Amino acid sequence: MSAISEAHAAPSGPPYGGKATTIVYNDQIARWFVAASVVFGIVAMLAGAGAALQLAFWPANFDHRIAFGRLRPLHTNAAIFAFVGNMIFAGIYHSTQRLLKTRVASDLLAKIHFWGWQAIIVAAAVSLPLGYTQGKEYAELEWPIDIAIAVVWVIFAVNFFWTLAKRNEKHLYVALWFYIATIVTVAVLHIVNSLAIPVSAMKSYSLFGGAQDGLVQWWYGHNAVAFFLTTPVLGIMYYYLPKAAERPVYSYRLSLIHFWALIFVYIWAGPHHLLNTALPDWAQTLGVIFSIMLWAPSWGGMLNGLLTLRGAWAKLRVDPVLKFFAAGVTFYGMATFEGPLLSIKGVSSLAHYTDWIIGHVHGGALGWNGFMAAGMFYWMVPRLYGTTLFSKKLADLHFYLGTIGILLYMGAMYVSGFTQGLMWRALNPDGTLMYPTFVETLLAVAPMYWMRLVGGLLYLVGFLVMAYNLARTARAGKAVDGTVEVYVVAEAPESHWTEVVFGRPVVFVAFIGAMLGSLAVLNDLASVFIASSAVFIAVVGAVLLQVSKVDGAPSWHRLLEGRALVFTAFTTIAVLVGGVAELIPAIIVAPAAxxxxxxxxxxxxxxxxxxxxxxxxxxxxxxSQMIRPFRWETMRYGDVSAIGDSRYDHPFQWGSKRTGPDLAREGGKYPNLWHYKHLGDPRSVTQGSNMPPYAFLETSEVDFTKTIEKLRAMRTIGVPYTSEQIGAASENARAQANEIADDLRGAGVAVRATTEMVALIAYLQRIGRNPKPATEAVPSVAATVR
Amino acid sequence: MYAQLFTQSPLLVLPLVALALFGAVFFTVVVRVFARRAQTYDAAASLPLENDEARHV
Incomplete structure (x- = not known):
């Protein structure tokens, strides 16, 4: 590795005999990613507005290919992976080259990364409306696209670490640490959560089932937020906020603690998405504890960002970049205050499954991600085109439209969420449910769904204003690439890697960790002795480490920051510790339960x-398909869900939102005719429902030739089908379909037994109960509304 | 309570060990970092501010 001299900023001559070299950055890749982010941001928000309209006005589900159930994944995938994904890639390519004083290692790999990622987005935009989904939130894309994501991500990683290896700046700035954590962790999350057994070219079943799938999915889902929507944007904050404020970050020391604490703690918090469910208590408790611990590093980072503006607050009035950054970081603070709050079991019992969560998520997505993206674009685009921003007034307009839009959106969802949560649990003095029919609670929040749509549209209009402003800026200028003159000197690394890996702090921590870890297997008396000794050694050791330091010698962490590979290895360990310690026991212990x-x-x-x-x-x-252990839930839906109820569910279907009622005990509640009518026209049996109609299922046919392959795949992942059951799968399916079709015919409805309508009714009648003797029929009472 | 937990699986010691490890790392990092003067980090903190926006058309 070569290293840049300290004198490069004021090149009065090469120290140590260094050679002057001019580095030209590859800024074309940043321009491409910015443009893609803006375009897909508009697409994502249009899809979001469409989904919001569908919830407020059901006729907007005019085509089943873009009905809510298919449009919503399109919206979330577009927002997360297309809009924010392209934005973080733009920031990472642009800032990494500058922080390392080197051009990106391979222009070709960067191009493959860009076009590969856009191809994946297009594949998602086509496959999701066609109904190809794995049924796991934010990980819906089917297995061939999952493989493509992994390949493109590896290409990105190779190029990033290759660039690190050829850097001309020895020191890795804090922004780069966050990028490293992002690259490593997203790869691990994506690969583990996407493990599945393919059935056909575009159909697969999750390798995990039931509670394990729930834990893996939300370990992934939560950390998609953490390591795709947060850590790379924190890196961007640490680079662009000081740039825009023209002053260094408030506390570099705080950033150090912020980084290590955040990446270690974040990875554990996934189970807070499954509180009060059938997930084992120990896993839920871990989720609660680590979520509450997250308050500290999250707010440490938020304050570090905001306080960087100390002495520069006056600039906020005139600089749209700082305006967006300050608001974005503030929304980050709000969202990361609310997240741990929602992770307290009592709060979760009220908020979970309600619109409160939707409000929380959009505070992060629109406020943190959207505003940080806008700030970065307004700073970056004029510089990428060698000009100034086309209109500051339009940027200000964008800011106010966006802010009002977010407040309307979040306000609507908070009111809606509180209302839903309180109405669901409201009891009469005699102990009965105050609102026994679910649809009452939906009708109560209907005005809020319109208000959410207005808020979202305002935000979208603001975003369109930004797109116009950026386009005019680009047209006014000319694409230019940044350069820097560096003095490259052949300098040996500051330390040998063994000095870092086996440095005194590492050995010290390992020793204390081993002592504390031994508590779990020792008896009470020995535990007290070991714990006391560990505390004593920790205090004395820390003092000794401090006293023994040599003045002027670089700190251990400083040495670590000069060793990219070791730094990456330590980051990986910090992230994996949580994942391994949480997932392995769950995967091994849960089946027994x-x-x-x-x-x-x-x-x-x-x-x-x-x-x-x-x-x-x-x-x-x-x-949802998860009845929580609360009186108001069991009265409304039935017995509490147990961990064994969904053990063969690949993927699990516990859900995360109740726009409609829970279905965990749906089987046998209503006759087949009720389901037939409800699916064809939900309002024919439930006045006021906003559910999309699924009448098309009556004309679409099930391909029974593939049923055998499906059972075979299920057996491969542990569902105990016998060879006889698999061999007779098609015949048995047709036989059961004929029974249901006959039952419907008896009720005066002629429907072909081979249609998807019949298959879906069969499933709905099965949820939450095991097969009963053939003589026990489903109830014939005419249930109308609930 | 612990005995009851571990009868499910001795593997449930893993989260406790990991938590202890995190505590040890966190404690050490905090002590080490804040034992140094803030000025020690000035050069690193200034890295984004270096003038590297010269133009190349």
């Missing part, structure tokens, strides 16, 4: 086909 007498038995072939339709249509986005 699922083998009670009432645990779920495998689905019949037709029920499995129906379940695939349920997943395809995104029913889980509005209907």
């Amino acid at each position: 699922q083998t009670n007498a009432t645990a779920q038995q495998p689905y019949k072939p037709l029920e499995l086909e129906g379940r695939d339709i349920y997943v395809r249509e995104g029913c889980y986005l509005c209907h």
